[in-house]
Amino acid sequence: MDQFDYIIVGAGSAGCVLANRLSAEGSAGGKHKVLLLEAGPWDHRFWIQVPIGYGKTFYDGRFNWKYQTESDPGLGDRTSYWPRGKVIGGSSSINAMVYVRGQAEDFDDWEKAGNPGWGWRDVLPAYRRMEDHALGESPYHGTGGPLHVTEISKTAHPLTAEFIKAGQEAGLAFNPDLNGATQEGVGYYQITTRSGFRLSSARAYLWPALWRRNLVVRTNALATQIRFEGKRAVGVAYRYGNRVIEVRARREVILSGGAINSPQLLQLSGVGPAALLRSHGIAVVQDSPMVGRNLQDHLCYDHVYRARRPSLNNDLYPWWGKLRAALRYVLTRGGPLSLSVNQGGGFFRTRPDLARPDMQLYFSPLTYERTPPGIRPLMHPDPFPGFTTSASPCRPTSRGVLEIRSADPAAPPRIEPNYLTTEQDIADLLAGARFLRRLAATPALRDLIDTELKPGLGAHTDAEFIADIRARSYSVFHPCGSCGMGPDPARAVVDPRLKVHGLEALRVIDAAIFPSVTSGNINAPSIMVGERGADLVLEDAQRSVA
Structure with a gap:
């Protein structure tokens, strides 16, 4: 069985950030061996890299999960189409590239909800560090970072x-x-492009790190289950073609599949509402009632x-x-x-x-x-x-629910947005x-x-x-919150260090952890969560070495 220090499930907006940061030279504890798993293919197609090409990938099942919600009474019993990236770069490879960080008060609200380290004074340095902003260096913007922001x-x-x-x-x-x-x-609006090309999280963070020998990227690899020994996450099983392969994590398993796939994999692995898991014949590892709850969208x-x-x-x-x-x-x-x-x-x-x-x-x-x-x-x-x-x-108050339909990892989950409730x-x-x-x-x-x-x-x-x-009215494709962050396991899935409540060596680091949706487009905050999440992982690694 392959062994890695960190296994990251999902090469999307946050996952690519983590792959870069955790595999970098000089990271705490030495040079970590990192595995990045992605269910979709590489992102080398022309229409992925051309900015307006998202019109081509919007319904392309090769790069897109193409989720459909349940019929929603709030929308006259209509269903909603939810495109989500199934490709290196995740949804940052198929989105409209609008760069909006959210309001300072959004993050201060996160902190007031019991999440120290997530106020505006904490996340602004992460934003500035990740930016190479066309407007130049200022108290609000950084330059020289991996993510170029274009002024149009x-x-x-x-x-x-x-x-x-x-x-x-x-x-x-x-x-x-x-x-x-x-x-x-x-x-x-400002957009994430550079020299006329889309600047996805993959192009900004992952491509420059691919030469590192301690970083392994496996595409077309559908994670099917987190492996546990007692309450500790020790590895991941994934499907590649007709084979199921298992890999082991010496330090941590990190879910970065986004607001749909992260709670889905937790539920498939026995972490979620106990009654739901038992109804599908899944052994309960941790009764976590909020996995798949608190789902939000604009x-x-x-x-x-x-x-x-x-x-x-x-x-x-x-x-x-x-x-x-x-x-x-x-x-x-x-x-x-x-x-x-x-x-x-x-x-x-x-x-x-x-x-x-x-x-x-x-x-x-x-x-x-x-x-x-x-x-x-x-x-x-x-x-x-x-x-x-x-x-x-900006800040809708309706909350949705996401639940697996069966124990089959390939079956799309049931999504009930509960819009306009x-x-x-x-x-x-x-x-x-x-x-x-x-x-x-x-x-x-x-x-x-x-x-x-x-x-x-x-x-x-x-x-x-x-x-x-x-x-x-329709979704603008900003699902988040389905593994919300907070101090109380009865009301949240992860703690302020993004560790899953009640379990060891398992984190969620993506838009699923938003306690409440930010004001505006969420790709920039998702990348920022990857940056802050990497900080937390490396800080804990340093403590373990010390």
Whole structure:
């Protein structure tokens, strides 16, 4: 049996960080032998590395788990599609690359919930260390780190400037850095690219470490079970082709499979709600009632417009436009293929009595109303100019549940998001919808809009808006919290050092540990959790040596 110091399950946003940090020269306790297991393939495909290529991987089962939730009463009994990366780099290889760190208060709330070491003063140094930020060194940003953050104000589509002007006309301040001193205001989103290529966690952290002889990466390796001796995790079994292979961990097993796969593997291995495990014939190693609970996600709601001026539709709909964009990208690494379609946005308070922003805005100079279902339409937009504005509440209060369906590791788990189960969440999205109409009435957008395609004239009253919200709102793919961090084993899965309560040598280090979802896109916080988690692992290794 192969033996390693650390076995990391999942080569996603956090897992790639851990593989780099734990295998580095001079790490505490000497040079550790590290194994990184990934259920998917390598990330060397062209459309993974091209930024706008996430339109190609959105439904590609070779690189994507393509999860479906259960039908949800809050969304009119609709199911939700949850793409998750099944590839080196995980979801950072297939996402929209928007870089949002969250509000300082998000992390102070984590700390106040009983998690020392996770306040803003603790996580900001990790953010600065991981960044190579285009805005340069400052109290809020770092340079020279592995993750380059690109500022797009000079390359975004011209309609994005009109959206930002409309935001200012609607009362929001222009914010030149949505990851700076404050998140509040309207501006251009920053994205994780470098020299025109997607900068996934794999490209930033794992690729530079692949030459290390003490780091082993195994792809197409589906982890099926954590092996225990008593309460101590001692290894992992994984499926490679038709074989089941076992590997042993001298120090720790670390789960970095994300908000779906980490709780799934815990449950398959006998760690979770005891009644659920027994119902599937799984021996209980640790009755941990919150494994798969506390599941959170951000919902988004769109208003879609036909425009009077050219949009990205005009660039990417005709075949000659696609060819021109492709040639520009090949020759210069620039143009629309080098960007995300989420180019503008911001954060604002829906009520003046709130202490901080509670709503996120998105702007996309693109529409795809005529695209057939099942096709991610970034390269197949509508044949007329159009754009989309969107609202997404920052901190939803609804909580979902994830449970295995059987003892089969290949069976997708049951996912119940329980969207819009609280009055607060409904009121927040209603406020967001009202603000989108307010934006549309500003001089900047009023002169730009030819027709409101959705929701259209059928939505004016609160009841009409709520009906449309239930019919059309959708996940923006930020699942987290399903192995939440906290001091109480009855209410959390991992402690503040990310160790699974009641067990030894087992941690979860990924977005599943979020006690509460951060304000905005969660890939940056997920990478930060990898950085902070690596700190904790190395600190404990140093103590064991001492």
